[in-house]
Amino acid sequence: MSNRVNPDLKKELRKFGEGDWNDCFNCGNCTAICSLTEKDILFPRKEIRAIQMGLKNKLASSVGPWLCYYCGECSETCPRDANPGELMMAVRRYLTKIYDWTGLAGLFYRSKLALFIGFLLVLIAVIAVGYVKGFETEALMEFGHLFEQYVILALFTLIILPNIFHMFWLTIVKQKVKAPVFSYITGFWHLIWNMFTQNRSLKCETGSFRWLEHFLIVIGYLLLLFTTVFLNWFSTENNFIIWLGYIVCGLVFVFTFDFIIDRLRKKREVTKFSHHSDWLFVIWLFLLGLTAFIVRLFVDTNLIDNNLWLYMIHLIVIAQWGILLVPFGKWTHFLYRSFAIYFANLKKSALKREGKL
Numbered sequence: 001m002s003n004r005v006n007p008d009l010k011k012e013l014r015k016f017g018e019g020d021w022n023d024c025f026n027c028g029n030c031t032a033i034c035s036l037t038e039k040d041i042l043f044p045r046k047e048i049r050a051i052q053m054g055l056k057n058k059l060a061s062s063v064g065p066w067l068c069y070y071c072g073e074c075s076e077t078c079p080r081d082a083n084p085g086e087l088m089m090a091v092r093r094y095l096t097k098i099y100d101w102t103g104l105a106g107l108f109y110r111s112k113l114a115l116f117i118g119f120l121l122v123l124i125a126v127i128a129v130g131y132v133k134g135f136e137t138e139a140l141m142e143f144g145h146l147f148e149q150y151v152i153l154a155l156f157t158l159i160i161l162p163n164i165f166h167m168f169w170l171t172i173v174k175q176k177v178k179a180p181v182f183s184y185i186t187g188f189w190h191l192i193w194n195m196f197t198q199n200r201s202l203k204c205e206t207g208s209f210r211w212l213e214h215f216l217i218v219i220g221y222l223l224l225l226f227t228t229v230f231l232n233w234f235s236t237e238n239n240f241i242i243w244l245g246y247i248v249c250g251l252v253f254v255f256t257f258d259f260i261i262d263r264l265r266k267k268r269e270v271t272k273f274s275h276h277s278d279w280l281f282v283i284w285l286f287l288l289g290l291t292a293f294i295v296r297l298f299v300d301t302n303l304i305d306n307n308l309w310l311y312m313i314h315l316i317v318i319a320q321w322g323i324l325l326v327p328f329g330k331w332t333h334f335l336y337r338s339f340a341i342y343f344a345n346l347k348k349s350a351l352k353r354e355g356k357l
């Protein structure tokens with residue numbers, strides 16, 4: 001891959017987060033202190049250096065930024081206050097833009113106005129659907145249920161999978177990484193394990209409570225998706241499914257509320273700066289859990305027919321989340337990070353095969 005210098009790289013990266021790339025004088029303290037760096041995959045100094053030198057292709061082929069869990073330890077110890085943890089966050093947003101073939105991820109990260117227009121259009125579309133369905137509870141709930149299924153199918157086939165393949169292309173194929181075939185198979189188990197547990201973050205000093213909160217949100221969110229999309233939670237009469245739904249909704253909105261408070265307090269290194277995508281992610285996840293919980297409560301108390309506006313709000317939140325925030329926002333980091341670990345393991349297997357590790 002050619003490593004031609006792009007003098008505008010630093011300027012472009014500034015649109016994706018806070019921080020000045022010139023502050024870093026490359027002492028390497030951040031890499032030394034990071035508990036997640038390994039002999040063959042060193043970050044964040046290497047990525048910061050690549051940006052300072054305008055090496056866009058080198059950055060695009062790097063999996064390092066995804067292996068950072070933003071614990072903030074490096075930012076606390078940086079002698080130049082360059083905030084390498086937040087710089088890595090900006091790089092992850094930028095990489096999301098690079099992988100995304102639609103161009104919308106980059107647009108929404110850079111422009112609040114574009115995002116606002118997107119949210120408004122989805123809101124109008126949902127109200128129009130409500131109007132077409134005569135604002136009738138049963139018809140709208142049936143629509144909502146089908147909508148969730150089609151959106152998931154469309155997102156994965158049209159956006160998420162092609163984008164992950166693009167990431168694979170940039171980090172493995174273009175880099176001519178020749179990993180043994182068996183490492184593609186054995187590494188897949190690690191991919192799934194990391195995706196659900198994100199257990200690498202336990203190596204950071206931020207503590208196991210943060211990890212547990214993240215873990216419960218991920219599990220709660222996935223189970224909420226499963227109960228509503230596949231078990232038709234709003235319409236089921238099965239008591240086990242109903243209670244399961246209440247519990248997972250509770251997990252999602254209680255723990256995301258704690259995340260919102262944490263961001264408002266700004267006490268930890270990682271919450272000192274919040275990009276608009278960070279806010280939208282936690283607030284919409286919170287609303288998703290809360291509105292689902294209240295809608296089911298109103299179904300169980302036979303109040304939903306006279307309070308259809310509640311279901312309309314839930315549908316608007318789901319549509320904005322599913323159409324805008326999942327494919328083009330911070331949600332994708334969860335997937336890219338898991339695949340980055342997979343690709344990093346492929347790189348290590350290739351190095352071992354060549355006797356370089």
Ligand code: SF4
Binds near residue numbers: 026031080
């Ligand atoms: S970000 Fe800070 S700690 Fe890391 S290399 Fe630059 S100056 Fe050193």
Ligand code: SF4
Binds near residue numbers: 033037075204
């Ligand atoms: S924020 Fe934490 S995980 Fe990320 S590079 Fe810094 S020390 Fe490593």
